[in-house]
Amino acid sequence: MTRITPFVMAKPMESPTSLTHGAYAKLRAQLLACRFAPGEKLKIDDLCRRFEVGSSAVREALSRLASEGFVVSEPQRGFRVAPLSVDALSDLTNVRCSIEELCLRGAIEKGGIEWQTQVVAALHRLSHTPVWADKAARRYSEEYARAHEIFHEALAAGCGSPWLLHLRATLYNHSERYRAFSGPLSKVDRDLDREHREIAEATLARNSERAVTLMNQHLQMTTKVILDSVLAGEPAPESAKARPGDAHLPESLPRKRGAPA
Amino acid sequence: MTRITPFVMAKPMESPTSLTHGAYAKLRAQLLACRFAPGEKLKIDDLCRRFEVGSSAVREALSRLASEGFVVSEPQRGFRVAPLSVDALSDLTNVRCSIEELCLRGAIEKGGIEWQTQVVAALHRLSHTPVWADKAARRYSEEYARAHEIFHEALAAGCGSPWLLHLRATLYNHSERYRAFSGPLSKVDRDLDREHREIAEATLARNSERAVTLMNQHLQMTTKVILDSVLAGEPAPESAKARPGDAHLPESLPRKRGAPA
DNA sequence: TATTTCAGGATTATGCATTTTTATTTGCAA
DNA sequence: TTGCAAATAAAAATGCATAATCCTGAAATA
Numbered sequence: 001m002t003r004i005t006p007f008v009m010a011k012p013m014e015s016p017t018s019l020t021h022g023a024y025a026k027l028r029a030q031l032l033a034c035r036f037a038p039g040e041k042l043k044i045d046d047l048c049r050r051f052e053v054g055s056s057a058v059r060e061a062l063s064r065l066a067s068e069g070f071v072v073s074e075p076q077r078g079f080r081v082a083p084l085s086v087d088a089l090s091d092l093t094n095v096r097c098s099i100e101e102l103c104l105r106g107a108i109e110k111g112g113i114e115w116q117t118q119v120v121a122a123l124h125r126l127s128h129t130p131v132w133a134d135k136a137a138r139r140y141s142e143e144y145a146r147a148h149e150i151f152h153e154a155l156a157a158g159c160g161s162p163w164l165l166h167l168r169a170t171l172y173n174h175s176e177r178y179r180a181f182s183g184p185l186s187k188v189d190r191d192l193d194r195e196h197r198e199i200a201e202a203t204l205a206r207n208s209e210r211a212v213t214l215m216n217q218h219l220q221m222t223t224k225v226i227l228d229s230v231l232a233g234e235p236a237p238e239s240a241k242a243r244p245g246d247a248h249l250p251e252s253l254p255r256k257r258g259a260p261a
Numbered sequence: 262m263t264r265i266t267p268f269v270m271a272k273p274m275e276s277p278t279s280l281t282h283g284a285y286a287k288l289r290a291q292l293l294a295c296r297f298a299p300g301e302k303l304k305i306d307d308l309c310r311r312f313e314v315g316s317s318a319v320r321e322a323l324s325r326l327a328s329e330g331f332v333v334s335e336p337q338r339g340f341r342v343a344p345l346s347v348d349a350l351s352d353l354t355n356v357r358c359s360i361e362e363l364c365l366r367g368a369i370e371k372g373g374i375e376w377q378t379q380v381v382a383a384l385h386r387l388s389h390t391p392v393w394a395d396k397a398a399r400r401y402s403e404e405y406a407r408a409h410e411i412f413h414e415a416l417a418a419g420c421g422s423p424w425l426l427h428l429r430a431t432l433y434n435h436s437e438r439y440r441a442f443s444g445p446l447s448k449v450d451r452d453l454d455r456e457h458r459e460i461a462e463a464t465l466a467r468n469s470e471r472a473v474t475l476m477n478q479h480l481q482m483t484t485k486v487i488l489d490s491v492l493a494g495e496p497a498p499e500s501a502k503a504r505p506g507d508a509h510l511p512e513s514l515p516r517k518r519g520a521p522a
Numbered sequence: 523t524a525t526t527t528c529a530g531g532a533t534t535a536t537g538c539a540t541t542t543t544t545a546t547t548t549g550c551a552a
Numbered sequence: 553t554t555g556c557a558a559a560t561a562a563a564a565a566t567g568c569a570t571a572a573t574c575c576t577g578a579a580a581t582a
Contacts, residue, residue: 017336019567044533054568056317059534063321064328075278076574078533088423095424098363162349163356167428280535305565315536320566337542339565 023051024061031070031081032173034180042071042079069174086227089178093223096171097216103156103168104215108208111158116204122147122154123200127193138184145176151196155203179222182229190221284312285322292331292342293434295441303332303340330435347488350439354484357432358477364417364429365476369469372419377465383408383415384461388454399445406437412457416464440483443490451482 027047030036047058066073072082107115126147133141140148149172156168195218202211288308291297308319327334333343368376387408394402401409410433417429456479463472 018565021336054566055533056320056567059317060321060324063324067325067328075282076533077576091422091424095422095428098425099428102359161352161356163352163432164359167356167360171424279533304563306563315534316565317535337565338544 019053020057020060023047023053023057024064026051027058027061028065028068028070031065032177032180034177036081038081038084038181040081042081044078068170070177084178084181086231089223089227092171092174092178093219096168096175097219099164099168099171100152100156100215100219101212103159103161103164104203104211105159105208106161106164107156107158108203108206108211110160115154115158118154118157119151119200119204122151123196126151126196131192140179145179149176151200155199175222178226182226185225185229190225195221280314281318281321284308284314284318285325287312288319288322289326289331292326293438293441295438297342299342299345299442301342303342305339329431331438345439345442347492350484350488353432353435353439354480357429357436358480360425360429360432361413361417361476361480362473364420364422364425365464365472366420366469367422367425368417368419369464369467369472371421376415376419379415379418380412380461380465383412384457387412387457392453401440410437412461416460436483439487443487446486446490451486456482 036042042062044055044058044062047062048055051058062071062073062079065071066079070082071079073079126144129144129147130141131144133139133144152172153165153169156165159165195214199211199214199218202214297303303323305316305319305323308323309316312319323332323334323340326332327340331343332340334340387405390405390408391402392405394400394405413433414426414430417426420426456475460472460475460479463475
């Protein structure tokens, strides 16, 4: 009965195979986009109505998101959106630099023709995607964010280490949450196109030292822009209702999960 | 009403604040100890009876464990124990070497007196804990495994980076699962005490290069011993019932979680 | 003013109904 | 009689609604 499908592009439409997974994906996307304020209480019933699913699905989605560090679970008090903090962003950026360096060096050493091709393709897509969704508000467009993610993932993919790529993706997603939180970005004219192009060129030229240096500068600069935006201007651009809680106070983000049995 | 408690040791008895968390902790402990065979089907009802909780609690525990990579979730087909593979162990070990190196260098650079003290204490505890639970079977005792974990965690803790320590703990736990899977360890006389002591000495002496070299050798040697044990002797020592599924075939372990919304 | 009690609300846990998957059996044809 | 396929039955996973437990906050009392 399986009809022959001529060609299938890489999953153009997501099929939420189960309500649980659908709720998880939607909630996760809204969390990453900072549609919920950090520290905000996530009431089960509200989420049930919002996503039109039962409490089981919502609870399961929240559990997974909690173990990923995007929400925090207090034993008998329900769930809250994981807080953001300057210290956590600083730590996150530093660790991310280290991990991206490992990926980059591995990719330069082991990457083959397929990897090179994907990097070139991703760079092309990125440089031909409009950066700003709202020129006045200076906020990135959804398409640009996606192309940016694909570009960085393509660079790292060459290392061929599933675990390293998994760690990298984790850190990238958490960084994205900070970027989404930041308001209109500072006016310093940053030639993102040039940064990405130079990183790609140094990488494809197998110049590890230069590639790593450029990548670190790229990541630290991004963090600096975000911090400037948050500390200077208004913190939240269009984050939803409810109490904003703590926005940027120094506290740790990824709390340790129970190791002892 | 809070009665004054004279002294409280570090949580001698776990208080399962909720049934869900209790089931999660128990299941996780059994997973890490390889009480379930890799690839084995995890039936909800069986787990309900085994842990004496409802299906919600079990489902939630499985969700969290799935996002941690200890079980895999197939959309409408339930959950299975995450498979193990030689390739995955190899990758895991390599990445772990890199992460432990980052932790170690950071700790040597930034660790203070408190860190040094904890390292010395952990080394003392480790060297005075009996290694073998069953001398004949050559299997580590529970106490030794715990002391070993504390020792390595103490070494890394000095780096002071929450994110780096989180990544390290993740990799350590997955490595533990492989160690628990391996049968009786090979007869090569390995002076574990000496290895740990030399690592600690080099670290406390702020000798980064030597400490990192020794740590890498330590980790790679552990992996080699495990591989020898698995490839040579009988694969599973006392793993529970049910079909063992695939034990050691080359496949990837940490499958990517859905990034696209 | 501090403590206690009580009501409201939210989270947690359970059991059942629905839907999908899988295994077995039956029927038909070679 | 054997092999394949469809249909049926069993089992399991998913989703939902209800019940019980716990926390939060305010009112009342000492």
